[in-house]
Amino acid sequence: MSSISPSQTTVSPREIFTKPRVSDRIFRGVLNVMSFSSLAILTLIGSFLMLRGFQTFQSEGLHFITGFDWNSTVNDGVETSTFGLGSMLIGTLLISGTALVIGVPLSVLTALYLNFYAPMQIRKFMITILDLMAAFPSILYGLWGYFILMPMAEYWAKLLNKYLGWIPAFSVPQPAFTRSPFVAGLVLAIMIIPIITSVSREVFSQTPLDRIQAAYALGATKWKMIKTVVLPFGSGGVVGGAMLGLGRAMGETVAVYMVLNIAFSANLKVLYGVGGNVASMIVSRWGESTLLESKALLAAGFVLFMMTLVVNFLANFIVKRAIKSGK
Template sequence: MVVVYSRADRIFRRIVTAGALTSLLLLGLIAGFLIFRSSGTFREFGLSFITGSEWFSAGEDPVGGATTALADADDVSVFSIGPMIVGSLVVALIAMVLAVPLSIGGALYIEFYAPRAIYRVLVSLLDLAAAIPSLIFGLWGIQIFTPIGVRWATLLNDRLGFIPLFSVEFENFSRSPFVAGCVLAALVVPITTSVAREVYSRTPRDLIDTCFALGGTKWGAIRSVVIPYGKSGVIAGAMLGLGRALGETVAIYLMLNLVFDFSFQILDSAGGNVASMIALKFGEATDKEISALIAAGLVLFAITLIVNMVAASIVQRSTPRA
């Protein structure tokens, strides 16, 4: 069969093709800039830039586990971001563990249980919450949520302190990855809930009606039809939230102390992430340190790209079974 395209079809095809190519071009230009400006850092420090835990410019006081000999040398700079990568992953995972169940539950309530009189109000509030700047969440976290989060952290430490993950050397929970992860979860929930609700709303009505016709309950229809049908979309929304959590800057900058030390204790008052480190150090950085900060940005760019690729792969594998 020969498909004949009209003039309008050809014009539209060229426009959308140009848009897609522009997006790829911008992504390539960003990657090229990051690689070009960070190449000197990777040539000098190699893999230790990713795995090490020292950060100081020549003549500055060392941050992290720098040796005394290096710290005393006025012409030596050492840069590595291992603890910041770990911190990014730890805080983001805490946020997603809290956010995903809340998002799924919230989306199901809004779509299937909320009274029609408040349905539109809830959807509007959800969209509004997704647009709130992260600075507002950070300020809310410091002023309002921190006392609540400290009580939760204290409870976890009292009940589960025998587990290394929840043990602490000093009981100062206010600026811990756990509290920061809770605030980050509040930031991510509106985004993932909005995506999940939209996916669930597209479940074919005839499938739900068939379940009811066979004697199923509303919960039975949700469990056997709605959730399986929307699984791939919910996974995509969760990965979108994870990407946002990994790259969050201002909220983490306000909530965490920047400490260059590997730590997997989520209640300890130490941490940081790659994005907040870049924001903290960029203003007063030397030329060599700027190159290292751009290299850190390249690492964060690569992590986010990998997360999105994994998400796309999961969605493709989940869609046929939905």
């Protein structure tokens, strides 16, 4: 080591700059590009289904949404077809609606119980159970729904029909209760309960503590507190959670396929064993479809994709706003 002469000790100050290093620029570049993978995938899904189903959209026009008949027959090599998705759309709304009517009250009650009534151990245990419910494969729900739930549900449906048959929705043209939208709705309700419960729980837990304590200080019972503070505050979140559940219910395939008698007729009677669901219809028609029909099925997939996308966008928007308002 050579000795440093005094004249050399004054070192020029290190250059300070805010420009990112090369490594950082590469790092940020990669992340920027990768983060758009979700956009790319969503766009690809939309455009490929649109592209492959374009022929159907072109030949059917608006009838594809509003029509109720779905036929394709080959006579001497000439294929004649009409593709109308109307009955399936109605069926999808009917069974998802049934699922919401059953699932939302149960989810809200469970969320309230877990957040405000349950002891610590029961709460932890139930949250694990709910997470487990969300992790069950959908084909398991289908299997269980078909073999275990359906016999019971048929009995419940008969009871409903016997005592409440005067309500139009509960009447049936013929006593056929098997594989009805009611059964499908029940299975879907069980499948969407975890998601609605977890969103509701999250929103309920955001309720400002000062408002809760103010309610108690004014002498409210627990139920009065929930009714006047928690429910008005959390209602937005419950709506959002219900819509997330709706999105899930609309796209459910295998479980619904097992427990629903899929037929192309518009049926609004919940207990009657005829129904429809876009997702399950795609699976059920797929095996025997001609090229023309498989294109129509891809078009149906596009419609389903757009529907779930819109519902999910709205749901996330509502949930986000509900959670933000608590902070």
